Amino acid sequence: MDLNLTEDQETIRDVFAAFFDRETGPERARAAEPFGFDSDAWDRLKETGAPGMGVPEAAGGAGASLADLVVVATEAGARIAPLPLIDHQVTARLLATVGACDANVLSGATIAGLVVRPMDGEIARTVPTGSVANFLIALVDDRLVATNAPPGNHLPNHGCLPLAHRDFAGAAVLTEGAEAVAAHRRAVDEWRTLTAATLVGIAREALVLGVEYVKHRAQFGRPVGSFQAIQHLLADLPGLIDGAHLLTAKAAWAGDRSSVGILGILDVDANDVTDFAALAAMALVAAGEAATVATDRSLHVHGGYGFSEEYDIQLYYRRARGLSYLLDDPARECRRLFSILLNDPDGLHKSSQEAGQH
Amino acid sequence: MDFSLGERAESFRTEVRAFLGEHLTPTVIQQMHTTGTFNNKDFNSALAEAGLLAGAVPGYGNRDPIELYVLFNELEKAGAPYEGLAVTMLVAGVVHAVGTEFHHNEVLKPLLTGRYTCCLGYSEPDHGSDVAAITTRAIRDGKDWVIDGQKMWTTMAHEADWVILLTRTNPDVPKHKGLTMFLVPMDLPGIEIQPVATMATERTNATFYDGVRLGDQWRLGEVDGGWNVMGVALAFERGVMGGTNPAVPLLRHIRDWAANTPSPEGGPLLDDPLLRERMGRTAIANQVSQLLTLRAAWIAATGGLPGLEGSMAKLYATERYQQAVGWFQQMAGAEGLLSFGASHAAANGWIDYDGRHSPVMTIYGGTTEINRNNVAERHLGLPRAR
Ligand SMILES: Cc1cc2nc3c(=O)[nH]c(=O)nc-3n(C[C@H](O)[C@H](O)[C@H](O)COP(=O)(O)OP(=O)(O)OC[C@H]3O[C@@H](n4cnc5c(N)ncnc54)[C@H](O)[C@@H]3O)c2cc1C
Numbered sequence: 001m002d003l004n005l006t007e008d009q010e011t012i013r014d015v016f017a018a019f020f021d022r023e024t025g026p027e028r029a030r031a032a033e034p035f036g037f038d039s040d041a042w043d044r045l046k047e048t049g050a051p052g053m054g055v056p057e058a059a060g061g062a063g064a065s066l067a068d069l070v071v072v073a074t075e076a077g078a079r080i081a082p083l084p085l086i087d088h089q090v091t092a093r094l095l096a097t098v099g100a101c102d103a104n105v106l107s108g109a110t111i112a113g114l115v116v117r118p119m120d121g122e123i124a125r126t127v128p129t130g131s132v133a134n135f136l137i138a139l140v141d142d143r144l145v146a147t148n149a150p151p152g153n154h155l156p157n158h159g160c161l162p163l164a165h166r167d168f169a170g171a172a173v174l175t176e177g178a179e180a181v182a183a184h185r186r187a188v189d190e191w192r193t194l195t196a197a198t199l200v201g202i203a204r205e206a207l208v209l210g211v212e213y214v215k216h217r218a219q220f221g222r223p224v225g226s227f228q229a230i231q232h233l234l235a236d237l238p239g240l241i242d243g244a245h246l247l248t249a250k251a252a253w254a255g256d257r258s259s260v261g262i263l264g265i266l267d268v269d270a271n272d273v274t275d276f277a278a279l280a281a282m283a284l285v286a287a288g289e290a291a292t293v294a295t296d297r298s299l300h301v302h303g304g305y306g307f308s309e310e311y312d313i314q315l316y317y318r319r320a321r322g323l324s325y326l327l328d329d330p331a332r333e334c335r336r337l338f339s340i341l342l343n344d345p346d347g348l349h350k351s352s353q354e355a356g357q358h
Numbered sequence: 359m360d361f362s363l364g365e366r367a368e369s370f371r372t373e374v375r376a377f378l379g380e381h382l383t384p385t386v387i388q389q390m391h392t393t394g395t396f397n398n399k400d401f402n403s404a405l406a407e408a409g410l411l412a413g414a415v416p417g418y419g420n421r422d423p424i425e426l427y428v429l430f431n432e433l434e435k436a437g438a439p440y441e442g443l444a445v446t447m448l449v450a451g452v453v454h455a456v457g458t459e460f461h462h463n464e465v466l467k468p469l470l471t472g473r474y475t476c477c478l479g480y481s482e483p484d485h486g487s488d489v490a491a492i493t494t495r496a497i498r499d500g501k502d503w504v505i506d507g508q509k510m511w512t513t514m515a516h517e518a519d520w521v522i523l524l525t526r527t528n529p530d531v532p533k534h535k536g537l538t539m540f541l542v543p544m545d546l547p548g549i550e551i552q553p554v555a556t557m558a559t560e561r562t563n564a565t566f567y568d569g570v571r572l573g574d575q576w577r578l579g580e581v582d583g584g585w586n587v588m589g590v591a592l593a594f595e596r597g598v599m600g601g602t603n604p605a606v607p608l609l610r611h612i613r614d615w616a617a618n619t620p621s622p623e624g625g626p627l628l629d630d631p632l633l634r635e636r637m638g639r640t641a642i643a644n645q646v647s648q649l650l651t652l653r654a655a656w657i658a659a660t661g662g663l664p665g666l667e668g669s670m671a672k673l674y675a676t677e678r679y680q681q682a683v684g685w686f687q688q689m690a691g692a693e694g695l696l697s698f699g700a701s702h703a704a705a706n707g708w709i710d711y712d713g714r715h716s717p718v719m720t721i722y723g724g725t726t727e728i729n730r731n732n733v734a735e736r737h738l739g740l741p742r743a744r
Pocket of ligand 1: 477479480481483485486488511512513556562718721724725726727728731
């Protein structure tokens with residue numbers, strides 16, 4: 001048991017915190033609206049090696065673990081970086097497992113993305129990186145396919161994410177069969193975990209913004225942060241956020257173990273869960289809740305200013321929802337989770353995710 | 359980060375589970391709910407004989423806080439009577455931390471046999487959350503002290519051999535500075551215990567102290583230094599000694615029940631989508647509660663004082679437990695209202711039980727509001743509201 005970051009991870013955290021402070025942040029996120037992509041920042045990010053850092057060394061990457069990527073994603077989330085970073089990292093790792101990760105993906109010269117939801121025939125709807133990815137991977141039936149068609153038309157959206165529909169007609173098949181299904185499923189679980197990490201970062205910063213605001217905003221002759229009603233709205237958040245953070249880190253730990261063949265446990269009766277798929281689903285739901293609640297409360301304690309375009313909290317508020325609901329309704333994710341916990345994947349109430357995969 | 363318990367704690371957990379498999383019989387569980395006493399001396403002494411109890415004292419012996427957490431977490435998850443034991447072991451930890459040789463011989467040693475019990479005498483009828491304002495007096499009389507006053511909610515007093523009693527020794531200084539803690543043998547003349555029934559199965563007590571005379575050797579910590587002793591005790595209480603995973607047995611009971619109960623819409627209730635969603639949410643909350651508690655244990659294991667982290671764990675876990683109980687109670691409908699022993703009671707009466715029990719978990723050991731105040735002021739650095 002060790003709940004500290006490793007020394008390497010502390011370095012990664014510090015380096016990327018400084019990078020995202022310098023190259024991204026609320027001002028840059030605002031400037032990148034509504035498209036949700038800052039190409040200058042992406043160019044700089046390429047210089048850090050981040051796009052290929054999660055690819056195994058044998059495949060030309062830096063061999064970072066999923067736990068390392070959680071550290072980076074959390075810092076990116078805290079600064080709502082308008083970069084398709086986690087999608088790219090997850091897709092690069094997926095490509096490496098099927099021997100298809102080329103130098104342009106490693107360097108980030110090609111932006112890679114993943115279709116995480118079931119296909120609508122040959123159409124992928126509302127793809128997380130649809131308007132920026134020029135190399136996009138999807139699972140169609142049991143075939144892992146890739147398209148290098150140009151990015152799609154941006155769809156204006158709540159979180160100002162780079163969303164677009166994409167057409168996979170005529171896409172090249174990378175691999176097929178059980179291997180393809182398993183590789184895609186694993187990649188989507190990694191996406192869940194890193195999206196959760198991004199949401200934890202969003203939640204953490206939303207709390208900081210709220211606390212700072214109420215310390216300085218005065219009404220009735222005293223800081224509004226001295227009113228207990230305000231304090232209690234905020235006091236629930238550290239446990240909620242830290243809990244989601246621990247769960248996300250645990251999911252990454254389980255994911256790293258499963259990739260070296262250590263199987264996890266699924267014993268809900270004893271609250272003993274170390275299975276990656278279960279923990280990834282749990283982390284996404286918990287982090288989504290932490291981020292939606294934290295941004296809601298933080299915005300609320302800003303009063304009217306929280307609603308104004310000028311204040312940063314509204315940027316966090318919208319991205320919290322955007323990332324939480326992008327994959328699926330959290331309620332359906334909970335049902336899917338419970339099927340995993342009951343070891344009942346063919347249960348009556350399969351999620352659309354699973355339904356689409358079979 | 360590494361979320362495995364580690365070999366030592368893992369093998370300790372195996373021992374605890376083996377012990378529970380043998381000693382936690384349905385009779386033991388039933389007895390706690392029929393008597394209202396969540397403490398079983400035979401069970402506790404069997405734990406001691408199995409060599410598992412020394413590890414239950416915070417800071418004592420060769421067990422670290424992770425193992426302490428493991429013990430109480432396993433007891434709680436299994437539905438064992440652990441509350442009395444947790445209080446007793448908490449007092450043992452306080453005695454170990456601040457007690458004299460006399461206390462070690464007279465109190466700590468017997469406590470480690472599992473045959474003796476302690477209770478907490480902090481709260482009074484008029485002073486609960488503001489516990490530093492208590493008025494039970496201890497006045498010096500020669501070499502002795504004489505105690506007069508009343509305590510409320512002295513759970514387990516009717517079974518206890520000692521009460522750890524917070525008294526006022528100096529009313530002329532700010533409230534935190536005039537308190538002194540005593541270990542008081544419960545068989546001294548002048549102590550009276552009256553039962554207080556609750557809406558759930560557990561019983562508690564009011565205790566009265568009328569000219570109770572005891573020697574200075576029973577004082578725990580400095581004269582007027584009682585608040586420091588409270589600090590030690592509270593750090594243990596809000597840390598890792600159970601109380602943050604009550605929804606684990608709940609979920610198990612719900613699952614058994616739903617698998618064997620037909621849904622009005624056809625099929626087993628376990629296939630109901632809303633039920634599955636809520637069970638999934640409860641499973642998530644159980645993991646989060648466990649991780650927040652484990653973090654507190656880990657901070658203690660690495661030399662820190664996890665007071666605030668304990669507050670966060672308690673806040674989160676108890677609110678989620680109450681929420682989950684509310685969901686399942688609604689979904690069980692009329693049969694969910696039926697109590698232990700009633701024919702056709704949903705989940706054999708556990709839904710009714712958890713519905714009765716869950717509100718108190720957000721009250722005792724520091725209410726939700728007091729924990730929020732702690733987090734707001736000491737973690738978020740917001741200005742004092744009071
Ligand atoms: C079953 C049971 C067992 C117990 N066992 C023990 C025991 O063994 N030993 C022991 O000493 N005590 C015990 N207690 C007492 C318990 O610790 C107190 O009930 C608790 O601390 C709250 O005190 P109170 O009941 O006086 O409520 P009050 O302090 O009167 O609180 C009433 C309400 O006001 C709120 N409130 C109070 N102060 C503030 C504030 N500053 N800001 C915002 N809200 C506030 C509270 O949160 C609560 O909602 C037990 C209680 C119960 C019910």
